Amino acid sequence: MNEFLKAVQQRASDRPKERTGRTECPYCSVQCTMNLHEEKSIRVSRFSVSPNKEDPVTDGRLCVKGLNAHVHAVHEGRLKYPLLRIGASWAAVSWEKALAEIGGRLRTIQAKYGKDAVGVYGGGSLTNEECYLLGKFARVALQTKNIDYNGRFCMSAAAGAANLTFGSDRGLTNPLAEVPLAKCIILAGTNLAECQPTIMQYFRKARSEGGTIIVIDPRETGTSAIADLHLRVKPGYDAALVNGMLKVIVERGYVDRAFVESRTTGFAELEKHLRGVSLAEAAALSGVAPEAIVEAARLFGEAETGMVFTARGVEQHASGVANVRNFLNLVLLTGKIGRPGCGYGAITGQANGQGGREHGQKADQLPGYRLIENPEHRAYIAKVWGVPEEELPRKGVSAYEMVEAIDRGEIKGLIVLGSNPVVSSPNSRLVERALAKLEFLLVIDLFESETARLAHVLLPGSAYLEDEGTITQLEGRVVVRRAVKPLPGKAKLDWEILCLIAETLGKGQYFKYRSAEEIFNELRIASRGGIADYSGMTYERLEREKGLFWPCPDEAHPGTPRMFAERFGHPDGLARLVPIEHQNPKEVAGRKYPYLLTTGRVLQHYLSGVQTRNTPELNSKYPEPLMEIHPETAGEIGLVNGGHAKVSSRRGTIRLKVKYSPKIRKETVFVPFHWGDDRCINRLTNPALDPVCRMPEFKVCAVAIAPG
Ligand SMILES: Nc1nc2c(c(=O)[nH]1)N[C@H]1C(S)=C(S)[C@@H](COP(=O)(O)OP(=O)(O)OC[C@H]3O[C@@H](n4cnc5c(=O)[nH]c(N)nc54)[C@H](O)[C@@H]3O)O[C@H]1N2
Ligand SMILES: Nc1nc2c(c(=O)[nH]1)N[C@H]1C(S)=C(S)[C@@H](COP(=O)(O)OP(=O)(O)OC[C@H]3O[C@@H](n4cnc5c(=O)[nH]c(N)nc54)[C@H](O)[C@@H]3O)O[C@H]1N2
Numbered sequence: 001m002n003e004f005l006k007a008v009q010q011r012a013s014d015r016p017k018e019r020t021g022r023t024e025c026p027y028c029s030v031q032c033t034m035n036l037h038e039e040k041s042i043r044v045s046r047f048s049v050s051p052n053k054e055d056p057v058t059d060g061r062l063c064v065k066g067l068n069a070h071v072h073a074v075h076e077g078r079l080k081y082p083l084l085r086i087g088a089s090w091a092a093v094s095w096e097k098a099l100a101e102i103g104g105r106l107r108t109i110q111a112k113y114g115k116d117a118v119g120v121y122g123g124g125s126l127t128n129e130e131c132y133l134l135g136k137f138a139r140v141a142l143q144t145k146n147i148d149y150n151g152r153f154c155m156s157a158a159a160g161a162a163n164l165t166f167g168s169d170r171g172l173t174n175p176l177a178e179v180p181l182a183k184c185i186i187l188a189g190t191n192l193a194e195c196q197p198t199i200m201q202y203f204r205k206a207r208s209e210g211g212t213i214i215v216i217d218p219r220e221t222g223t224s225a226i227a228d229l230h231l232r233v234k235p236g237y238d239a240a241l242v243n244g245m246l247k248v249i250v251e252r253g254y255v256d257r258a259f260v261e262s263r264t265t266g267f268a269e270l271e272k273h274l275r276g277v278s279l280a281e282a283a284a285l286s287g288v289a290p291e292a293i294v295e296a297a298r299l300f301g302e303a304e305t306g307m308v309f310t311a312r313g314v315e316q317h318a319s320g321v322a323n324v325r326n327f328l329n330l331v332l333l334t335g336k337i338g339r340p341g342c343g344y345g346a347i348t349g350q351a352n353g354q355g356g357r358e359h360g361q362k363a364d365q366l367p368g369y370r371l372i373e374n375p376e377h378r379a380y381i382a383k384v385w386g387v388p389e390e391e392l393p394r395k396g397v398s399a400y401e402m403v404e405a406i407d408r409g410e411i412k413g414l415i416v417l418g419s420n421p422v423v424s425s426p427n428s429r430l431v432e433r434a435l436a437k438l439e440f441l442l443v444i445d446l447f448e449s450e451t452a453r454l455a456h457v458l459l460p461g462s463a464y465l466e467d468e469g470t471i472t473q474l475e476g477r478v479v480v481r482r483a484v485k486p487l488p489g490k491a492k493l494d495w496e497i498l499c500l501i502a503e504t505l506g507k508g509q510y511f512k513y514r515s516a517e518e519i520f521n522e523l524r525i526a527s528r529g530g531i532a533d534y535s536g537m538t539y540e541r542l543e544r545e546k547g548l549f550w551p552c553p554d555e556a557h558p559g560t561p562r563m564f565a566e567r568f569g570h571p572d573g574l575a576r577l578v579p580i581e582h583q584n585p586k587e588v589a590g591r592k593y594p595y596l597l598t599t600g601r602v603l604q605h606y607l608s609g610v611q612t613r614n615t616p617e618l619n620s621k622y623p624e625p626l627m628e629i630h631p632e633t634a635g636e637i638g639l640v641n642g643g644h645a646k647v648s649s650r651r652g653t654i655r656l657k658v659k660y661s662p663k664i665r666k667e668t669v670f671v672p673f674h675w676g677d678d679r680c681i682n683r684l685t686n687p688a689l690d691p692v693c694r695m696p697e698f699k700v701c702a703v704a705i706a707p708g
């Protein structure tokens, strides 16, 4: 080739190649869509993001995490090769070698200690296809009963409450588009402004159209900034507060008698219980003035339409199910459900927090929200999977209990996909100790997370840009996310990895998929006739119709945007009112630990922080956890704004930077949980579990604070 032609060719390949793909944020449950632009030259690719104005939920809004979501996915530090632990370091190995090692280790453990000696730990960031496959993988490839997932720490209390009260659990009973129709909205323990910022518009619109907003939160937040009434509840006392409100609702005649009679059971018992409730006591327990409780009850009771939303502030307690059920009592007593602008919403957290809890990665569950202990459900799923019903394992234990079983030496091998329990579990020192005892830990991740550091084999999984699949966002709308980039290095799709491991275990014939869509088509059949019925959805329909709300039982069915219009999910079609006795948190402030610690999130970081701490654009804005404390309390202890404090609970001590926050309750401090090691607030949190749903008490424990 002559020099001239060579130069022309060189210039042509130097010219940036531009590509644009439609993708969806991997972080919170809103699932904002966006366009990712890639400008590729020989050496580097430049990425940028622009909004998708046709997004059916957000009109193109994106928060700072969405705008920077791709940064971690294209990060140089992404895992690119299977890694095998050799002493204190890692060796990069081929997939063949890694799979042989995994197969050998899992077989040895199961032969020696039994099938249940291997556990599986999943996550709500995975696609529906992967959540479904992980459940099938545990039950069919490993035949272990021990599978659970991080949703146990997230949505389990709301799910438990909705199942008991309504007979069905879908985060929001109504589409977000109906929020502006609500004349009174209660936002309890939800900080939408930082956690689902792009849906704040619906609440602002409700307000500008004459609606009233009541926020229930121990501290001032971006969300309480739009409230007409902010009830600064003491952490752990929501049920007491709501009992006060319910009493006022009954006494002042705000009960919707016709609705209560025709759509619910249990009113007589609830009414009797409320006769024994004293408003003064509700106020004293919850730390909210009696007049404010009366005012909140009046605003909600008198409003023609209304909605109640709860999130982790109410739910992450050892009494989480009871707390949520009391809010549902409020919705039902006032007849505010099943019509436009009337409903309940448990604000889902993770991208696929909703779908993640429907298709069988939960210890007691099979796909389609079926139950593993129900003989008909077992028989149906065994048939779909082509295995004998007797071979399906029974129910296992919840996420934290699985870690306790590891600590006791009952579980010897663990596979973690899409979670970082060393940072995100309560009492995380125990988790570190337990995982270090495992004979074999396999982690499939994007980075070497705090949990991955303890692994024997670490596999490079797929990020959202590379992985196709469906997600069920917070409204209960199922959407398809398409892949827009190839995998880095030798990384593989998460579902492919599961299929490969199944093959090494001799169960390959049950995992012969060529695409995520094929898995989805099996999931559709598995969900048919279940509560979360996806059988009428196809990729093509989901794309054309911008998502479909479940249940969607056949291909001609339009989906179900509003639930419970005529009947609830229980066989008799009625919802259950239930008396809720207030229970104190498992730890109350005392002499040695005089303050209350509550934990949660900040705008810039996501969960255990592995992705957002690897995003300089986000990390630089909030580089370390700050302890929010009332200046008067700080003064009494001798802490200064920007100085450091030593915070201790019965489980441990960490050192944190102090941030004055004049509107937080005086006995309460707030710390975000997005950091590991000696900045991990979960070294302090209380692993007391809710008796029904096994949710830990992340939102309140007793602490001592000293200058440090
Ligand atoms: N920026 C960001 N957004 C996220 C996430 C994230 O990590 N970062 N995570 C996603 C996930 S998985 C989830 S689950 C959601 C969580 O979303 P949220 O539940 O809204 O978030 P949290 O900050 O955990 O808690 C919400 C509020 O509860 C309050 N609170 C604490 N204790 C109590 C109490 O006893 N009663 C009441 N009424 N309120 C209390 C806290 O002060 C806090 O403002 O967010 C999702 N979105
Ligand atoms: N103190 C306190 N603790 C809490 C909470 C709280 O409010 N307070 N909230 C709890 C809640 S609500 C939740 S949801 C949990 C969540 O906590 P975790 O379950 O730990 O969630 P993540 O941080 O999302 O962990 C995800 C891990 O998987 C990796 N990952 C992300 N996407 C993918 C993927 O597509 N494929 C693969 N293979 N890997 C992926 C990430 O790099 C990361 O290491 O934390 C809980 N812990």
Ligand code: SF4
Pocket (backbone or CB within 6 Å): 025, 026, 027, 028, 029, 030, 031, 032, 061, 062, 063, 064, 065, 066, 067, 195, 196, 197, 198, 199
């Ligand atoms: S609101 Fe949630 S889904 Fe939307 S961009 Fe922000 S983090 Fe992503």
Ligand SMILES: [Mo]
Pocket (backbone or CB within 6 Å): 153, 154, 155, 349, 350, 353
């Ligand atoms: Mo969550």
